[in-house]
Structure formats: structure tokens, C-alpha cells
Amino acid sequence: MLEDRHIFSVLVENRFGVLARIAGLFSGRGYNIDSLNVAETDHPEISHMTIVTHGDAQIIEQIYKHLNKLIDVIKVTDLTTENHVERELVLIKMNASPNRRGEILQIVEIFRARTVDVSPATLTIEITGDEGKLKAVIDMLRPYGIQELVRTGKIAIMRGAAK
């Protein structure tokens, strides 16, 4: 069956153990989490999770239903089926000897990334964007030598007025 990537936006009670329940839902059924992002919302007692996962239609339906079934889960939205904006932030530490630094900074400029740290041999870049943009910039930077790369995992939000 066709496997699709899905982005679930999940509002949960901000309590200990909630993350373990959600992780257990996936691990206990052999489903995979591609990325997971958790943080407080503007209500301190509610947290927001963005879960990126993949599977065929039947698996995605089960994930949706089982997320809803958890007592600590308040609301689940499958953003893939909605008009939404998604972003991810990546920090990339580059090998950047003084003679290559100029070229790297040009790429940074073109992609509207930012330099957040510099040392004699390295340059650390911050970039935000959707999947396509991040892939493009990483592909461009790779030949110069990526020392370390960390990403936040996707966060996403529905466009327009709340339904």
C-alpha cells in the first residue's frame, strides 16, 4: 500500500508521562516517528506536539485514533489534509577555513540564513524553512564540509482562521 508522510498537530495536557504515552503508542505498534517537537503553548497547562510520521492509510488512521484515545490528548489534527504552514530550524556547523568562508557566506545570504557563531576554523549557520528549502541549502553546503547538524523537527500550523 502507498506510504505517505503525515504531520499530526497534537494538543496535550502539560503533565509528566504524556510524552512516554505518545512514544509508547508508536513503539508498541511498530510505527515510526520521523520527527517530534514538543513545547508549551501560551497556556502553560497545555503543550503542543508536532509529530511527523509515515504509513499507509490504515496505519495513519490507527495513529490518529489512538492519539485521540489517550486521556491526556486534548485535540489531534492531521495537518497533511489541511492547508498549513510548516517550518523547521537547522543549526549547521561548517568547516570554514578563512579561504572558504566567503563562498559559504554567499550561500548563507542567498538562502536568507544567518551566521550565529564563528571561530577560526568553523562557521555556525542558522536556517529556517520548509523541507525543500532546508534540503537545498544543506545540499549546497555539504561540499564545504558539515561538521555537525542539528534540527528541531518540524513544527506546523494551520493557515487562516481557526475552524
Add this chain to the structure above:
Amino acid sequence: MEPMRGANLLIESLKREGVEYIFGLNGGAAMPIFDALYDAPDIKLIPMRHEQGAAHAADGYARATGVVGVVLATSGPGATNLVTGIATAFMDSIPMVAITGQVFTHLMGNDAFQECDIIGVTRPICKHSFLIKTSDEVADIVAEAFHIASTGRPGPVVVDFAKDAQISESIFRFPESVNIRGYKPSVDGHPRQIAKAVELIHNAKRPIIYAGGGVVLSEAAKELREFAIKTGIPITVTLMGLGAFPETHPLSMEMPGMHGSCCANYAFTDSDLIVAVGARFDDRVTGELKKFAPKANKVHIDIDPSCIGKNVAIDVPIVGDAKRVLAKMNELVHHVDIEPWRRQTDEWKEKYPFEYHQRGDKIMPQYVIQQIYEIYPDAVIVGDVGQHQMWAAQYFKFTQSRQWLNSGGLGTMGFSLPAAIGAQLGCPDKTIVNINGDGSYIMTIQELVPAVTLKLPLKIFIINNMYLGMVRQWQELFHQKRYSAVDYHDNPDFALLAQAFGATGLRVERIEDVRPALEKAKHINEGPVVIDFIVDEDENVFPMVPAGAGLGDVIRGLA
């Protein structure tokens, strides 16, 4: 109001929930709770001999009555001993609250003596869990735990109670209502879905009703009976639902599945419409999914949306409580004209009844079940797991909801004796018959102690074939008769052992003694009676749908 200790707040909260019995075992991290129970005559503490037994007893109480069962154990090993009992209740959606003591909060995570992260251990096998870290939280958490355990799709809830919270003091304030924003089960089926289902029903030529344990849990037996009789659709009831529709009724096709009736299995395979109510298309019912009911539209009524479409694609899903949805459907349905189909199901039923052949002068296990049925037709039957369980399901004709209690989902051997204790306490006026196997009986045999102490008039009938019979059957059929680790001839004499426990113990080895022994047991009511029926060792359970086969390929029996 004066502040009181967390342990006393727990007891006060349990009283508000109407708790009648707590099944438990004392231990270090639960001592303040047991101490508080010492002054609480309204709640009867039933001291079991092993925490697993305590959990099964609470579970049996819940199954027999529909009321939340409560089990109490200490931290660490006390808590881990509950695990099998909690998983058993979870798989069969039984409302239960399991309370465990926990070490002091400042010691948690430090590998303290008798410490175990029981919340972590039980996370995948309970409906929800709570950790009480301060006495302020006790009343709210107890109220939420009981609400979650008993509503929606019921299930066990674990409440882990740190010892410092048991000792510290707070004012008792019990919430008047519970409102959990992430937990709002849908109970009324969607009217448009119900209308669609009714239309399918009215147009079907070969429909069947497939009902399960959800009917028992939602107390929908009356509505189910009305639905079947009003429409005239033949019905099969699963192992978990036995009794929800009387098996003595002409519409009954009896149990489906691996060891179910040929009639029910053929009907699934040929049907053009399946109306599933509170059943979950379990692998033991469907057989090979690719061959399951290929021609049928499927309507599925279930309170748990995640159950719908899990194994089998559903045409009309209806999320709701079985009782409410069936009541609504009963207003809309009329009799369906399916005369040729009814003739067909009746023919199967007549042609392929459950049957066995007498072997020499051996006591056949099925014969014992038939005699139990004749002598105790209205008893609550508590079955264990194995061949005897299937024979009981096949040969006892269940007519009432909650008449058959067994561990269907997890298949927990050792469940039945402690569950029978809980059932008897919950239903003091009913006769409780425990049909057990020799392998399962000895797994929790220690619970005969509280049964004797409490003078419970349990009828404990062991179908003793000196083997782990169901495994032996599979070895015979699928493992070239290589009987690895199934020979139980070294078991003790269960009659003598019963006497050592202070119960009445009888051993029956001849056919002609079966009925007199069962009759005699009827009149022994000052405590439990154990009858060890020494039955034919070689008998197998048939019919049988082998693993990987479709229901249409059922083996009716060996020549």
C-alpha cells in the same frame, strides 16, 4: 472539616465511589492505607494470597457485577505481581482500579527498596494511570480514575500512591463531577450512519449478527435480543459475549471462530451483511483475514473508534454505546425476509452440532460439561484457559449476560479461581461454578485459602487430563506429537490437596460417578468444594480452524 492523612482521604474517596470490597495484600509502601482500612468497616478487605490473585478477584467481581473492581498492593514486587491481572482486565475491557503503594517521592528513581516504576511498567496495559505525589490530589485522582475505568470502553486504571502522600494531611473535598477535556467518549451513534446500517439490513439476503463482549459491558442484552428477534437475523455471539443472547434460542448459531460452531463459521463466509456489535474481529474469530467474509458488507458498532477498521475494512462504522445504538436501531428496523438463508443456517446448525465420541469407559470432558449444564443451568460459570474453556463454551448453553466469565483476550491461565472468589462476593445469591483445567488450577491454587476462610460455596470442577491439553493438541496436530513440556502427570492429588486447604475434595474417575458427585456438590455450601474429574487424556477440541485457514475451511473433527 479536620485535615486527614492521604491514606484516609483515599478510603473516604473509595466510600464515595461506593466501593464494597478491596482485594489486596499488605506491604511496606501500602501500610498506611491498610491501617486506614482497619477503621473502615464499610469497605471489606479481602486478603488474597498473591497479588495476581487479588487482581483477578477484583476483575471477577467487576465481570460478575458490572461494578468497578478494586485491588490494592504494595510497591515493587506487589505492584509487578499485579501486571498479569491488569493486562487481563485491559484486554477484556474490564473496569478496575489498581492501587499500588509507592516509595517516598524523594526516593523515587533511586532504586529504593521495593521500588518499581509501575506507571512505566503498566503504561501499555492499562487505560490510564495516575501517580499521587501529594495528599491534596487524592480525591480528584480517585474520582477521575473511577470515571475513566467505568465509562466509554471500560478498562483498568492504575493509581500509584507515594508513601509520603499517604501520610501527609489535607482537607477532604470530593469533586461533585468529573470533567476531563481530553476524554469525552461518544455514546450515541451518528443518526446518518444508523440509517445507512438499517438500509443495508433491510436489503440484505444473507445477514448475520455478530455480537461480542461489548454487549455485556454496556448491559445491552435486552436490546440485542429485541434487535435479533425483530429483524429475524441469525446471530453468533463470541467467547466474550456468551449469554448476551440465549444459546437456546432458534436464532442462535452459537460461538464463532477457531473452536466455534460450523454453522457460525459457514454463515460468516457466505453472509452478505455482518452487523458487528461490541466485537472486535479478533484473529481467533476471523481466521485468515483474506478469506474472512469476502461477500459481506460490514456494519460495526463499537464505542472505541480505534477498534473499527483495525483488522477488517468496515462499510458502515457506528461509534457509540451498544445499548444506545441498538435501542435506536430497534425503532427503525423491521422484519427482513430471508427465508432461504434461515433454512440454510438451520440446516448447518442441525447437520453440524458440537459433538464428540465416547472413548471406551473414559470420562469424556465434554460429558462432564454437559452434566454441569444439566445440573447447574443457571450458575455463573467462571472458566479458565485451555481445552476445558473451549468445551465449556461449546457444551454449556449460556442464556444470561454475565453468566460466563473468562479471560478471552489475554488468555490468562490461573484467572478463574480468584475471579470466582470475586464473582461470589459480588453475587452472593448466585451459584458460582469454576470450570478449571489441571494446568490452570495449579497456577493460582493458593487462592483456595481465602475461599475457605470466607466460607464461599464455590463449586470448583477440574477437567483433569493430566496435560497442558491445548498445547498438547497443537503438538499432536502441528508438531509431530513431540510433547514438549506439557505432561502434568506429576501434579498432586487435587482432592487431597483441597482437603489440606480445608475445602471438600472429591476425585471422580468413573463415568457413573460424574452426576452423583455434581449433585453432591450442590449441597455442600459451607465452603468450597473441589471435584477432580479425571478425564480422557487424548481428547481434542473440535471443530477447529487451523492457523492460517479461513473459517470456511474448518476441520469438523478427526475421523
